[in-house]
Amino acid sequence: xxxxxLHLPTLSVQEGDNSIINCAYSNSASDYFIWYKQxxxxxxxxxxxxxxxxxxxxxxxxxxxxxxxxxxxxxxxAATQPGxxxxxxCAEIPAQAGTALIFGKGTTLSVSx
Amino acid sequence: xxxxxxxxxxxxxxxxxxxxxxxxxxxxxxxxxWYQQDPGMELHLxxxxxxxxxxxxxxxxxxxTVSRIRTEHFPLTLESARPSHTSQYLCASSAxxxxxxxxxxxxxxVV
Numbered sequence: 070x071x072x073x074x075l076h077l078p079t080l081s082v083q084e085g086d087n088s089i090i091n092c093a094y095s096n097s098a099s100d101y102f103i104w105y106k107q108x109x110x111x112x113x114x115x116x117x118x119x120x121x122x123x124x125x126x127x128x129x130x131x132x133x134x135x136x137x138x139x140x141x142x143x144x145x146x147a148a149t150q151p152g153x154x155x156x157x158x159c160a161e162i163p164a165q166a167g168t169a170l171i172f173g174k175g176t177t178l179s180v181s182x
Numbered sequence: 183x184x185x186x187x188x189x190x191x192x193x194x195x196x197x198x199x200x201x202x203x204x205x206x207x208x209x210x211x212x213x214x215x216w217y218q219q220d221p222g223m224e225l226h227l228x229x230x231x232x233x234x235x236x237x238x239x240x241x242x243x244x245x246x247t248v249s250r251i252r253t254e255h256f257p258l259t260l261e262s263a264r265p266s267h268t269s270q271y272l273c274a275s276s277a278x279x280x281x282x283x284x285x286x287x288x289x290x291x292v293v
Binding site: 101103110111112113114115118156158162169170171172173174175177 | 215223272285
């Protein structure tokens with residue numbers, strides 16, 4: 070079936086570095102994408118979203134890039150902090166009605182100080 | 183404060199027991215969802231509801247059942263728990279296609 074997937078299961082960075090987490094999706098009918106952060110023992114928390122009619126969206130220290138040509142999403146975290154350590158998931162919502170969030174495999178981000 | 187609550191947080195139960203995982207939200211959201219997540223893995227949709235008396239199965243086959251008698255309450259029931267049901271169960275709600283709010287999850291262990 071169609072799914073959203075992440076390229077790397079783990080990413081280790083130093084505090085202060087910029088982090089880039091990647092995700093490839095296969096459903097070209099998806100029109101909405103979301104990045105979630107999940108800390109140990111908690112449910113996923115919304116980070117940032119982007120609609121398919123956009124290429125880039127910026128938040129506080131985070132930027133999401135969408136490349137529809139190659140069906141690729143990325144999450145950039147500027148000046149990564151130890152508190153950013155968590156598992157990051159991308160998720161998509163297909164355009165057809167009656168569908169729910171489809172999650173990709175997570176990337177575990179480890180930030181060392 | 184508007185939120186979504188799941189109980190219990192942790193549950194260890196014997197094979198063959200019937201269990202109900204509770205999920206309640208105070209945001210008045212029409213849409214509610216149950217996802218299953220193994221440690222470090224992605225979330226898989228097992229049930230969802232778009233309103234009272236509406237329930238649908240998700241993408242991942244599950245032996246659990248759900249009910250939606252009240253807007254704020256979406257319990258999940260396993261009639262006869264098995265070790266293969268050991269997992270984390272996450273409940274979520276949303277007012278529209280996006281804007282999901284997740285609970286903290288129930289970590290279920292069946293021995």
